[in-house]
Amino acid sequence: MNEKFERFQASTMAEALEKIREKFGHGAVIMGSRKCREGGFLGFGSKEMVEVFVADTDSQVQNLKCGGAISPVPVSAREEVDEIPFTPPPIREKEQLEKLREDLGKLTELLRRPGKESPIAHPFLRECSEQLLSYELEPRIVDMIISQIEEQKLPGGFPAKTSVELIVRDRLAKIFPPNPLMVSGDRPRIIFLIGPTGVGKTTTIAKLASRAKVEQCRKVALITLDTFRIGAVDQLKQYADIFKVPVHVIEKPDELGPEVEKCTGEGAEIIFIDSAGRSPQDELKMSELKGFINALPEAEIHLVLSTTTHPRTIESIAERFSSMSFDRVILTKLDESVSLGPLVGCLLDIGKPISYLTDGQNVPKDIFPADPERVVDFIVNKQKA
Numbered sequence: 457m458n459e460k461f462e463r464f465q466a467s468t469m470a471e472a473l474e475k476i477r478e479k480f481g482h483g484a485v486i487m488g489s490r491k492c493r494e495g496g497f498l499g500f501g502s503k504e505m506v507e508v509f510v511a512d513t514d515s516q517v518q519n520l521k522c523g524g525a526i527s528p529v530p531v532s533a534r535e536e537v538d539e540i541p542f543t544p545p546p547i548r549e550k551e552q553l554e555k556l557r558e559d560l561g562k563l564t565e566l567l568r569r570p571g572k573e574s575p576i577a578h579p580f581l582r583e584c585s586e587q588l589l590s591y592e593l594e595p596r597i598v599d600m601i602i603s604q605i606e607e608q609k610l611p612g613g614f615p616a617k618t619s620v621e622l623i624v625r626d627r628l629a630k631i632f633p634p635n636p637l638m639v640s641g642d643r644p645r646i647i648f649l650i651g652p653t654g655v656g657k658t659t660t661i662a663k664l665a666s667r668a669k670v671e672q673c674r675k676v677a678l679i680t681l682d683t684f685r686i687g688a689v690d691q692l693k694q695y696a697d698i699f700k701v702p703v704h705v706i707e708k709p710d711e712l713g714p715e716v717e718k719c720t721g722e723g724a725e726i727i728f729i730d731s732a733g734r735s736p737q738d739e740l741k742m743s744e745l746k747g748f749i750n751a752l753p754e755a756e757i758h759l760v761l762s763t764t765t766h767p768r769t770i771e772s773i774a775e776r777f778s779s780m781s782f783d784r785v786i787l788t789k790l791d792e793s794v795s796l797g798p799l800v801g802c803l804l805d806i807g808k809p810i811s812y813l814t815d816g817q818n819v820p821k822d823i824f825p826a827d828p829e830r831v832v833d834f835i836v837n838k839q840k841a
């Protein structure tokens with residue numbers, strides 16, 4: 457052994473002293489002790505231990521007193537040793553480096569083959585986990601769903617393997633809050649779309665308004681606040697002309713309330729409000745949008761998000777728009793996104809019901825109410841395509 461002293465590890469100090477006496481009798485000298493953690497993987501699941509550093513003769517102690525503030529205690533002098541402040545010399549550096557390398561190797565292996573080292577014991581749960589991972593759901597969401605499935609185990613055990621897809625679908629559908637119709641009493645429903653630029657707000661309004669008018673025979677009015685972008689009003693007017701719906705253009709928040717009253721007086725049953733795309737980073741434009749929203753406390757606010765956006769960007773968009781107290785989320789461009797799976801985590805974090813899904817540019821065809829089963833279809837089927 458190259459070390460000048462020996463290290464003893466035990467669960468308690470008494471146990472460590474016993475080990476020392478066994479090896480050295482009463483001739484050894486305790487250089488110090490400290491608490492440490494042992495075992496586990498990268499710090500997880502480790503156990504608290506006592507570590508005692510011992511030199512076996514006084515001569516070695518003299519050699520070790522090279523500048524370090526150590527106060528050696530003969531092991532014979534005491535039955536109990538408290539924690540003795542001690543900075544141990546750099547021992548076992550090589551071993552520690554080896555252990556770190558080994559841990560890193562295991563971690564790389566885990567990242568390459570997710571689930572291989574999974575602690576999930578039951579084959580049925582493992583199958584469910586693999587299925588969920590294949591939908592590209594975040595591991596934390598997979599873990600959450602797996603523990604839910606585990607909690608709901610029937611007294612007779614888990615179902616047959618053939619039910620994996622069914623169970624997984626069922627659990628996925630349950631994590632999406634349902635989207636009950638928002639009731640506005642005798643007043644018209646006011647559907648107000650907000651969101652970043654180019655996500656499909658205007659196109660979605662055209663789809664919704666056209667369906668409400670043509671399929672549900674509702675009296676519809678459109679209001680646009682998007683006077684910022686050249687051609688934005690014309691874009692909405694072109695759609696509105698096709699299905700013969702009036703478009704009102706509003707420039708200031710205090711004009712909005714009176715305009716809605718005017719539409720209500722004219723018998724509108726559903727009023728759609730289109731806003732200009734706002735970069736969530738543009739504080740001034742965001743506070744202007746908030747002014748419009750504050751003018752209509754009874755409006756349903758739907759945040760429009762494109763599913764082609766990176767999950768982290770979606771999180772940050774939702775965070776910035778949270779000051780607008782939106783009620784619902786509309787997901788667009790499902791036809792262009794690879795999979796809805798990676799977005800499940802951030803949609804759960806947002807915690808608002810999804811109201812509509814859109815999957816194409818065709819007006820009014822490419823839009824669906826987002827019942828949870830339909831959302832699951834987009835999580836499950838996309839990865840099969």
Ligand SMILES: Nc1nc2c(ncn2[C@@H]2O[C@H](COP(=O)(O)OP(=O)(O)O)[C@@H](O)[C@H]2O)c(=O)[nH]1
Nearest residue numbers: 653654655656657658659788789814815816817
């Ligand atoms: N592929 C696809 N394109 C869409 C969808 N919804 C909107 N778009 C397109 O996205 C672009 C921006 O839409 P627009 O409604 O102007 O976005 P806004 O700036 O949020 O109002 C247009 O080219 C739309 O045709 C969709 O569900 N799928």
Ligand SMILES: [Mg+2]
Nearest residue numbers: 657658682688
């Ligand atoms: Mg627009």
